[in-house]
Each structure stands twice: as structure tokens, then as C-alpha cells.
Amino acid sequence: MIELEVRDVYKSFGGIQALNGVSFKIQGNELIGLIGPNGAGKTTLTNVLDGVYKPTGGQVWFKGQRIDGLPPYEIARRGLGRTFQVTRAFRRMTVLENMLVPAMALHATARKRDFHRKAMEVLEFLTMEHLAREYARSLSGGQQKLLELGRLLMLDPDIIILDEPFAGVHPKLMETIYEYIEVVHGQGKAFIIISHDMESIFTLSKRLLVLNFGELIADGDPNQVKRDPVVIEAYLGEEEEEEEGSVVIPPGYEVGWEEIDA
């Protein structure tokens, strides 16, 4: 049973309070959307969860063990994987080598050839098998995004955090990412998806977390959350409702907001 518990987590950078007492719990293979205006603390929360940052206060528990303060590689090995807002493929390594890194890191005595087949299967799923021996730097931005998703499958985590998976992505590639999320979620993995693309977030997620100024201001069913006056205010600075009473996203802000978390 997947279980992640964030207990009253604080993170500050000098005088800036990036996370202010955030608490929530994930049980089972939930599909969660994490939204919030720029600077709300979404990426900081991700960095606390995966060990890049040590929280200033509070605790993070994963599968019954406390993980805050552990190094990122240890948290990754325990089953929490993530992608980055800006794609971070190992550019001067081939696609296949990119895929082998997490698999080899996870299995101390394995040899590279033990995972060739699995890597090729994952690449086939992502329609990238013909690129296996190309350097990652020669891939398009979208293909590099897919490669990151492929690497995650080789790590085989229980919880996958996707940071802006749809930003700047071609519609066709978006379909592939949708399919990826659905298939992998169907295999029992939990997802936390951070995105400014509201359409995708509301389509995919079954639960929505909303951060604002480092505080979790809403947590619940997406349809209820989008009618929450606090959430509407956070996004627009004032209470304003659409005809049906949902969050109104200003035109052009649906995709590609730049995260400027500290």
C-alpha cells in the first residue's frame, strides 16, 4: 500500500516562507493535481518530497518511514520519482544509457545487459525505440520530455511527481503523455501532477491540491475545489465566478506559466 504523509512542513529561504505548514496524505494509487499561482511553493514542495531540500520544520513519511532529510538518491530508491520543470535528460549520453542509469542505480549487482530488454520495451511504449542509440541532445524538446518519463519507469517508483509535463508540448505528444499517465496509473502507481494547464489537470486528476503563498488552501474533489471562493481569489486576486461558478483562468495563462519558486 502506497502511503505518503506530509506533516506540517515548513520551508524558508532567509526571510521568505516558501512552505507554511503544509499537510496532506496520499493513500493508494491516487491521481492528484497540484496547482497554484506562480511562487505558490509547488516546486519547493516537490524538492522537499524528493530530498533536494531539507524542510525547516515538519516531517515527511513514506511507506511507514520518515524520509525528510534523506538524500534524493535514497528517496528515489525507496520509490519516489520525479521529473523536472525544465527537462533534464543526460544530453551527452545515448537514449538507452539514459534509461539504464536508474535501473542500474536501483539494482546494485545488475549488469547493463540485464535491463536492455526492459529499456527497449519502455522506449517502444513511448514510440522512441528507433532513437535508442542516439544522443539525448539530438532529440527534440518533446522527445526529451518522453525520455524523462521513460527513465522514471526504469526507476519503477510507487509515486511519480510530474512537474509541468504539458508545458510547451505539441498536442500529439500530449496524447502520448496522457496515455502514459493512464497506463502507468493503471499499474498501481500514484501520481502528483503539477501543471498550469487546467484542462489537463481537471481531466486527469481525481483530487486537487491548491497551494498559495506556501499554504495548502484547498484539498479535495477537483469539481468542488474549482468552485471554492478561496481558490478563485488566489488565482484572480478577487472573488469572481464564471456562470457555473468555477475558476476563471485568464486567456493565455492555461499553458506555460513560468514557475519562479525560490
Next chain:
Amino acid sequence: MKAIRSTLRIDSRSIAAVVLVALLVTAPLYLRNSPYQMAVATGAFFYAIMASSWTLLAGIAGQFSFAHMAFAGIGAYTAGLLGRDLGITPLMGIILGTLLAGFIGLIIGLLCLRLKAAYLALFTIAFSELFRIALLTEFQFTEGSNGLQLSKLWEAVQGIEEYYVMLALLLGAMALMYWLVGSRIGLFLRSLREDQEAASAMGVNVVRYKVLIFVVTSLIAGLAGAVFYHVVGIVTPNTMEILQMSLVIAMAVIGGIESLLGAAIGAFLTRIGLEVLREINIFGVQIELGAWRYAAFGLLLMFTLRFAQNGLVYPIIDRLFVRPGRKDTVAKREQASSPTATEGES
């Protein structure tokens, strides 16, 4: 067909390696009567070890250190001082010098954990200079700029034997480094060169491999330095000068900064080239180039950095032995997935 092609490719690599090693092993037959040339080749092996092990550290693991020659100096001075003051054998001195270089490499690796790029370079320059200045200042103990005399490897050692010792060291170091790069460790080293944070998020223990590569390359440099300066018979603090370190880096860059073999061949040829250029003969006119040969070397380096960032040697190795295999694999897959190809086959 695939198997045959693959076998042929492996064979061409193996044949090239065997030919190269055979040439180096049999070279003394031709150099027997020219001890000077033999000594130049022996020195070139030292630079080949230094350039290739620096390539492992900087080009493959991404740790751009300027302290590599300092580790050769640590090996040499430890062996020399222990031999002089405690009367231990050169072999024991070499072992202890190598171990001390490895131990200091461990400390430097730990201290540099959070340093990247220019900061790491500056830190290692500072370490290297500190060591050099200490050697100069404590001249009563180290002989300062006069240099520390080291005994020969063994009594009545011949130039040909020193040649083979350095060649064996080069081949051994290359074998170890190639094994390392081809193993899982090599995969992790390259991932941390590319992006430490992403590598860590993929489960790679970045700290362990960063320290490991500092230790391994320091051991190699320490061993090479301890042995080579026993061959030379003297080591001076100039060994640790930035200029010397820059020479090793330039050799690696000219050979190919991401290729162990490219860097080794680049260093070997550059070292030989610098000797050949001492005096050139153009249409019967003898010209002594002296220090100008370093200017030619500088021009070559500038040309490489501007027009051939993969080095001058590595692209040849890539074209002959690496790329054909890669292209073949991709082309085959593309062919297999192409609908026209499927129709043609059916």
C-alpha cells in the same frame, strides 16, 4: 548478418588495439641505438597516463580539476623523501607515494563535493599552488627549487627497461580506466557529469562516485608520478606549476576530452611532436624553434577548441570504430519500422 557485422566490428577494434600495442612493444627494436628517442617515448607514456586519467576525471566524470599534476608530485616526493630519509626501496616508496596520493585525493574529493565548474577549478589550483609553495619554502627538507634526487628504479636499470615499465603502467592504467568506464560506474560518472541533481533523482549516489573518481585518478597520477620521476632521477616543484597542468589539459583537449584513448594518443603524439619541433630542417636550412614550438602547440590548441571540440584524435577513432556500429543499429531499426520496407520484404 547482424552477427557477422557485429563480429567484424569487434574484430576491427581488436585488430587496431593489437597493432597499436604491438607497435609500442616492438618500438625499442628500432630505438635501441637512440637512447634519447627512447627516453622521449618513455616520457610520452607518462603524459599519456596523465592526460587519459585527467580525461576520466574531467571529460567523463565532469570534475574539472587542476590538481592532477600535484598528485603526480605527491607520489614522486613521497617516494623520493622516504627513500632518502628512511632508506626504503623505490618499490616501497612508489607504493606509499601512490597510497598517499589516493588518500589526499579522497580528502580533496570530499572537500569539493559541493563545488562545480569554475569553483572546483579554482579550489584545485589553490591546492596545487599551496603544495608547490610548501615544497619551495621547506627547501631544507625538500631541496626546494634544486629538486629532489630520486634513485633509479633498480641498480643498473637500462633505458629499454624503463621504457617497458612506463609502457606497462600505461597499458595497465588504460585497462583499468576502460573497465571502469564500461562498467555501471562509468554510466553513473557520466550521468553526474551531465546533471548531478537529475542523477541523484534517478537513484545515483552522487557523493560516492564523485569521491571515488577523485581517489582512482589520484592513485593513477600518484603511481605514474612516483615511477616516472624515479626514471627521470629528479623531481622539482615545477612539476606542479599551472603551466605543466595546462600542458596535460591541452594534450587531453587535442586528443579528445571525452575519450581515454584519444587523450592518450593525443598526449603521446603531442609530446613526440614537441621534441621533433625542437629543430626543423626546411630545404636544407636548419631552424631551431626553441620555445617557439610551444607557440605552435598553442596554435594547435586554439584550432582544436575553435574548430574541433571533440579533439583531433577522437573523431578518427569514432569514424573508424564507433560510429559505423551506431549508425548501423539505428538504420536497421528505422528500416524495420518503415512501412515501405515492410512492404518490400513481404
